[in-house]
Amino acid sequence: MMHISAFDSYRLRKSPIHLLNARIKVIIxxxxxxxxxxxxxxxxxxxxxxxxxxxxxxxxxxxxxGYAFKRSFVALPFALVxxxxxxxxxxxxxxxxxxxSWQLVVxxxxxxxxxxxxxxxxxxxxxxxxxxxxxxxxxxxxxxxxLYVPGVLVxxxxxxxxxxxxxxxxxxxxxxxxxxxxxxxxGPKSPLSVAREAHQAGNLAGQLFLRSYERSDRIYNAMQAxxxxxTLFTLHPHQMQAKDxxxxxxxxxxxxxxxxxxHFLP
Amino acid sequence: MIYTSTLLKPLAMHIPDGFLSxxxxxxxxxxxxxxxxxxxxxxxxxxxxxxxxxxxxxxxxIFAAQMINFPVAGGTSGHLxxxxxxxxxxxxxxxxxxxxxxxxxxxxxxxxxxxLVMGANILNMGLxxxxxxxxxxxxxxxxxLHLRLSVAGIAAWxxxxxxxxxxxxxxxxxxxxxxxxxxxxxxxxxxLIGIGEALITVATLAFILRTRPDLLAPGEGQARAxxxxxxxxxxxxxxxxxxxxxxxxxxxxxxxxxxxxxFIRHSQTxxxxxxxxxxxxxxxxxxxxxxxxxxxxxxxxxxxIILVVRLVGRRRSQSPKxxx
Numbered sequence: 001m002m003h004i005s006a007f008d009s010y011r012l013r014k015s016p017i018h019l020l021n022a023r024i025k026v027i028i029x030x031x032x033x034x035x036x037x038x039x040x041x042x043x044x045x046x047x048x049x050x051x052x053x054x055x056x057x058x059x060x061x062x063x064x065x066g067y068a069f070k071r072s073f074v075a076l077p078f079a080l081v082x083x084x085x086x087x088x089x090x091x092x093x094x095x096x097x098x099x100x101s102w103q104l105v106v107x108x109x110x111x112x113x114x115x116x117x118x119x120x121x122x123x124x125x126x127x128x129x130x131x132x133x134x135x136x137x138x139x140x141x142x143x144x145x146x147l148y149v150p151g152v153l154v155x156x157x158x159x160x161x162x163x164x165x166x167x168x169x170x171x172x173x174x175x176x177x178x179x180x181x182x183x184x185x186x187g188p189k190s191p192l193s194v195a196r197e198a199h200q201a202g203n204l205a206g207q208l209f210l211r212s213y214e215r216s217d218r219i220y221n222a223m224q225a226x227x228x229x230x231t232l233f234t235l236h237p238h239q240m241q242a243k244d245x246x247x248x249x250x251x252x253x254x255x256x257x258x259x260x261x262x263h264f265l266p
Numbered sequence: 267m268i269y270t271s272t273l274l275k276p277l278a279m280h281i282p283d284g285f286l287s288x289x290x291x292x293x294x295x296x297x298x299x300x301x302x303x304x305x306x307x308x309x310x311x312x313x314x315x316x317x318x319x320x321x322x323x324x325x326x327x328i329f330a331a332q333m334i335n336f337p338v339a340g341g342t343s344g345h346l347x348x349x350x351x352x353x354x355x356x357x358x359x360x361x362x363x364x365x366x367x368x369x370x371x372x373x374x375x376x377x378x379x380x381x382l383v384m385g386a387n388i389l390n391m392g393l394x395x396x397x398x399x400x401x402x403x404x405x406x407x408x409x410x411l412h413l414r415l416s417v418a419g420i421a422a423w424x425x426x427x428x429x430x431x432x433x434x435x436x437x438x439x440x441x442x443x444x445x446x447x448x449x450x451x452x453x454x455x456x457x458l459i460g461i462g463e464a465l466i467t468v469a470t471l472a473f474i475l476r477t478r479p480d481l482l483a484p485g486e487g488q489a490r491a492x493x494x495x496x497x498x499x500x501x502x503x504x505x506x507x508x509x510x511x512x513x514x515x516x517x518x519x520x521x522x523x524x525x526x527x528x529f530i531r532h533s534q535t536x537x538x539x540x541x542x543x544x545x546x547x548x549x550x551x552x553x554x555x556x557x558x559x560x561x562x563x564x565x566x567x568x569x570x571i572i573l574v575v576r577l578v579g580r581r582r583s584q585s586p587k588x589x590x
Contacts, residue, residue: 009375033283033382037291074377078282081443088444117442120284121380128283128377137375152306152318157367159322164329164371171330195465197336202469205331205346209355209470210478212330216323220316229315 009132017061017134021244022143028251029131033124035255039262042112046262047119053254054126061134068126068133082117086110137161142238163219167212174204279347279391279433279456280372283380287440294436295385301393302366305359321360325367328352336466349395349429350403350422351467355474355482358400358495365392390433394502395425399467401499411475415468421499422467426460427453428506453510 012018017025032053039046058065091109098104132140138158145154182200286294309317328348335345348368353361366388372378379387402421406413430452438445474481 030381033380034288037284037288037382078280078285081437081448082285084444084447085442113441117284121282122284124283124380124382125377128374128381132375140374150303150306152309153302153363153367153370155318156322156325156363157370159319160325160329160367160371161375163323163326167323167326167330168333171333175334194336198462198465199469201334201336202466202471203473204334205466205470206473206477208331208334209327209474210481212323212327213320213478213481216320219323220319223319 008137009129010136011063011133013062013134015060015062015134016247017057017130020134020247021238021240022135022139023146023238023240024244024248024251025131025135026140026143026147028248028255029127031252031255032127035258036120036123038259039116039120041109041116043116043262043265045265046258047116047123049258049261050123053258054123054130057127057130061130063130063133068129071129072122072126074125076122079118079121082114085114085117089113138234139236139238142234142236146238159219163212163215166215167208170211171204171208174207178204279387279429280369280379281383281387281390281433281437282377283382285380285440285442286383286386286436287442288382290436290440291383291386294383294389298366298385298388298393301362302388305362305366308359309363317360321356321364322367324352324356324360325364325371328364328368329371331470334466336462345462346466346470347391347395347426347429347463349392350399350418350425350463351470353396353400354403354418354421354467354471358396361396361400362393365396368392386433386436390429390436394428394432397495397502398425398428398499398506401495401497402503404493404499405496411472414475415472418471419464419468423457423460423464424503424506426456426463427510428502430456431506431510449510 032050036047036050039050054068055065058067058069061067086106087104087110089107089110091107094106094108094111096103096105135143138161141154141158141161145151178200309321311317328346328351331346331348333345349361349365352364355361356364369379369388369392370384373381373384373387399418399421402417402424403414406417431449434443434445434449434452437443437448
């Protein structure tokens with residue numbers, strides 16, 4: 001049975017970061033990611049500064065300094081895609097790899113570029129991890145609404161989040177039922193058995209769809225019975241306070257400094 | 267999310283932050299934002315407040331449905347991306363909003379895909395897939411069951427291929443990858459993934475058509491309104507099918523066009539020094555995979571053209587059948 005906490009990355013703490021207005025956190029996250037992408041290739045000092053920024057936020061949010069670090073290697077497999085930059089940026093050669101009859105020349109700018117891409121991606125993921133660890137998802141959505149994301153989209157996402165766990169439970173039940181009822185053919189898969197399995201999977205998905213669709217009917221009627229007419233309300237008004245503006249300004253200044261360091265220092 | 271064995275994971279379509287340049291990321295955001303705003307405007311109406319819970323639940327459905335798998339070969343299993351399916355079931359605009367929501371939640375909550383590049387991810391996995399899925403299906407929505415299912419399957423496969431193509435192009439234009447290596451790899455892998463997508467899409471659609479056909483989106487009264495989608499879908503498919511083999515076989519031509527249009531700097535292309543320093547690696551593999559991609563592309567082009575010709579021919583001679 002999938003509990004709501006299975007999908008919830010929020011960690012409850014009483015920290016200054018947790019208490020920050022969600023808008024500031026979202027904006028700083030996006031600006032941080034943007035800042036990293038704007039830094040030139042090989043701006044190691046600035047990237048170090050960015051990492052210190054992350055560590056500082058981790059510490060201030062009472063999550064532990066290594067919190068984001070431990071979870072940050074999610075995007076690593078995608079790094080293989082960028083491997084080709086090692087060979088495709090022209091410049092002074094570093095080493096030459098001989099693979100069978102192929103000759104792959106790793107260039108210095110290629111290596112710099114590859115490592116920079118990895119760094120940017122790694123830092124951005126950590127910032128996103130910190131965002132959802134310190135901000136409850138409904139608050140994130142509310143912040144998006146304040147930041148002029150269309151209300152329809154935010155409402156759809158709100159409903160989706162609300163029913164994610166319900167429907168995932170449903171899907172897991174269907175999968176468990178399949179496990180307990182269908183005999184799996186042993187041995188190598190023939191196209192026929194793959195097609196049969198796909199047919200089964202499609203039936204599962206179709207069942208899930210029908211249950212979801214009919215459930216949404218009941219949900220809508222229930223909400224109408226409770227006074228829903230299109231807008232979702234929250235208890236917390238999420239007003240910006242002076243300290244939110246202050247911390248936002250500090251964050252912005254730090255990022256600007258990182259940009260200066262990255263662009264003007266060797 | 268498409269789960270394959272770890273080796274193939276880098277070729278999943280959620281692009282993380284840092285892999286696209288600012289220009290490309292912003293460009294994709296602009297395109298995505300325009301289309302999303304359009305979708306919101308189109309789904310607004312007298313029943314819009316009813317539609318929002320429905321679309322939210324449908325988004326949760328797509329997310330949950332992506333967990334339903336079936337074993338394909340070795341340790342891999344086929345999964346659903348859902349763009350074509352969502353568009354066929356819910357209609358194009360609702361399908362687009364639903365897929366966008368799924369991708370946004372995946373990016374925000376699970377870090378599956380970056381935040382700055384989310385516009386590109388929505389474009390690749392939500393918009394392109396929905397357009398192709400709905401466009402092709404709409405053309406045969408009033409035909410026989412078998413034709414509808416076949417076209418839905420082809421549309422699902424094509425949607426995955428188109429998503430892979432656009433993803434590769436974005437990565438290349440950002441200077442992150444070299445096209446001649448990544449494009450054939452992406453296309454070949456997603457040709458296989460697309461088969462899984464096609465199978466589940468067809469099976470799901472068949473189930474729904476069998477049990478509750480009344481729930482499927484386009485009614486007969488919208489026969490005229492759907493034609494633009496069909497045209498747009500077919501144009502996109504043809505572009506994808508022409509671009510993929512050409513770009514795979516001769517990426518230099520594409521690079522030259524990109525340089526002329528100012529998309530990539532000259533230093534990123536194969537200068538004469540680069541070609542001298544290494545022979546283009548995996549010559550054997552690349553040819554084979556591009557030939558395979560090209561063959562598959564050509565085959566599907568032929569099938570699509572046959573379908574289109576029959577479609578146009580029948581529309582002239584017969585009146586549309588009544589809805590099932």
